Amino acid sequence: MTDPGAHERMTRVQELLHAAWEFVVGDDWRTAIGVALALALTAIVAAVGIPAWWIMPLAVLGLLARSIRRAAKDPPPRGG
Amino acid sequence: MSGAELGLALSVFLACAVEAVEALTIVLAVGSTRSWSSAMSGVGAAVLALAALVVALGPALTALPIDLLRVLVGGLLLIFGLQWLRKAILRSAGLKAKHDETRTFMEETQAARAAAGKDSSFDGYAFTIAFKGVLLEGLEVAFIVLTFGANQHRVALAAAAAGLAVLVVVAAGAAARAPLARVPENTLKLTVGVMLSSFGMFWGAEGAGASWPGGDGALLAIVPGMLVAAFALIRTQGPTRPQRVKLQTTSTDPAP
Numbered sequence: 001m002t003d004p005g006a007h008e009r010m011t012r013v014q015e016l017l018h019a020a021w022e023f024v025v026g027d028d029w030r031t032a033i034g035v036a037l038a039l040a041l042t043a044i045v046a047a048v049g050i051p052a053w054w055i056m057p058l059a060v061l062g063l064l065a066r067s068i069r070r071a072a073k074d075p076p077p078r079g080g
Numbered sequence: 081m082s083g084a085e086l087g088l089a090l091s092v093f094l095a096c097a098v099e100a101v102e103a104l105t106i107v108l109a110v111g112s113t114r115s116w117s118s119a120m121s122g123v124g125a126a127v128l129a130l131a132a133l134v135v136a137l138g139p140a141l142t143a144l145p146i147d148l149l150r151v152l153v154g155g156l157l158l159i160f161g162l163q164w165l166r167k168a169i170l171r172s173a174g175l176k177a178k179h180d181e182t183r184t185f186m187e188e189t190q191a192a193r194a195a196a197g198k199d200s201s202f203d204g205y206a207f208t209i210a211f212k213g214v215l216l217e218g219l220e221v222a223f224i225v226l227t228f229g230a231n232q233h234r235v236a237l238a239a240a241a242a243g244l245a246v247l248v249v250v251a252a253g254a255a256a257r258a259p260l261a262r263v264p265e266n267t268l269k270l271t272v273g274v275m276l277s278s279f280g281m282f283w284g285a286e287g288a289g290a291s292w293p294g295g296d297g298a299l300l301a302i303v304p305g306m307l308v309a310a311f312a313l314i315r316t317q318g319p320t321r322p323q324r325v326k327l328q329t330t331s332t333d334p335a336p
Contacts, residue, residue, distance in 0.1 A: 023219070024156060026163040035159050039151060039288050046289030053292045056285040057302065060158065060277060061309050067166050072175055072317045 028070075034063040084296055087303075088228045089241040091275035095224045096245035098268045099217040102184075104253045106213030109188030114195075115203035122210030130218040134225055134239060141230035150287025153227045154280050160223065161276025165310060168270035172314045224276065231283055274310060278303045 025032045038059030045052035103123075111119035141149065170176035188209070195205045225242050229235030282292065282299055292298035 023223075024160055028163070028166065031162055031166075032159045035155055035162070035284075039155050039284050042285050042290050043151075043288040046291075052288070052290040053285055053298070055290070056281045057305065060162070060281050060306075064162060064165065064169075064277075064309065065313060067162070068169055068173075068313050068317050071166070071170055072173070 028067050030070075031063045031067050034059060038063075082296070083299065084232060085234060085237060087275060087279060087299065088232055088234060088238055091272060091279065092221070092224055092228055092238045092241040093245045094268050094275070095272045096221045096242040097249055098265060098272060099221050100246050100249035101265060103214045103217040104249055105184050106188055107210050108253065109185050110192050110206045110209045113189050113192040114206035117201075118203035118206035119210040121202075122207040122212075123214050125207075126211045126214035126218060129215060130222050133222050134229075134235065137226055138230060138235040141226060142233055142235070144230075147287045147289075150231060150283040152287070153231050154282070154284025154287050156280070157224075157227045157276050158280030158284055160227075161273050161278075161280050163273075164269055165273030165277055165306075168266055168273050169310055169313050169317070171266045172270065173317050175317065228279065231279075270310060274303060274306045278306050281306075 038056055041059075042052045042055045045055060107119050107123055141153070144152070167176065192205065192209070221242050225235065225238040229238035278299065282302055286292065294301075
């Protein structure tokens with residue numbers, strides 16, 4: 001038999017996680033993934049002793065431009 | 081005060097001012113149409129909840145190892161900052177409808193009048209709407225206060241900058257007795273987006289093991305660089321005429 005209380009708790013946890021995701025990541029998850037990958041690449045390059053400071057500026061500019069371009073191609077019907 | 085601390089204070093002040101303008105619009109609408117005392121009780125309860133969040137999480141964050149803190153907080157701040165910057169660029173380029181505080185005020189006022197009448201001295205509707213408005217707008221500020229403050233072990237300075245911004249906006253709202261529709265909200269959001277993204281990028285890369293040329297001085301190149309990139313995107317990504325016409329007929333959306 002399943003515990004209805006446990007199901008309700010799970011739903012609340014899922015709602016909380018969804019709200020946290022929406023709050024931090026918002027409507028462009030590709031940018032968030034890109035930032036995480038760029039930080040990982042920076043860590044790898046720095047670990048092998050090669051200067052790695054240039055990776056983040058390049059990645060951020062590229063991610064922002066792509067994100068804006070995606071939105072410009074397909075603007076939302078309302079404000080959001 | 082160092083350049084990084086000044087950047088911290090300025091970023092938190094501007095972000096908090098933007099959110100405070102939006103929260104003020106909601107509180108003014110329910111306060112003037114329903115009950116000032118209940119609306120102000122809602123504001124007080126939300127401010128207490130936000131303060132408790134900062135006090136509880138601030139010391140926990142500052143206890144983390146500095147490199148882990150920087151890569152974690154820098155990454156989150158960068159993702160969060162790019163959200164602000166993206167929306168501000170889209171609005172400036174005419175690809176997204178701008179926030180309209182006067183319209184929000186009218187909508188909130190109509191909703192407050194339409195809600196069921198008060199049956200006691202305490203107005204639950206005014207309390208709840210004011211509480212939710214301040215809490216939701218304030219969460220973004222609490223996030224910025226915590227991430228900026230913890231990274232430089234200056235949570236108190238970040239909280240003071242946030243408090244000052246609230247005082248300035250509330251004083252302006254009290255003087256105007258109307259929503260602050262003339263505040264250049266999108267320009268402020270663009271500025272905050274640039275600051276959050278720049279500091280997030282700087283701290284994230286440092287935490288990941290990179291060394292910036294010139295140390296903290298690199299921020300003097302990163303911040304203007306992000307600003308130039310933002311303006312370049314606004315200029316190059318403007319909408320076609322049909323898109324612009326369509327946007328002029330749309331409504332606004334919540335922050336950021």
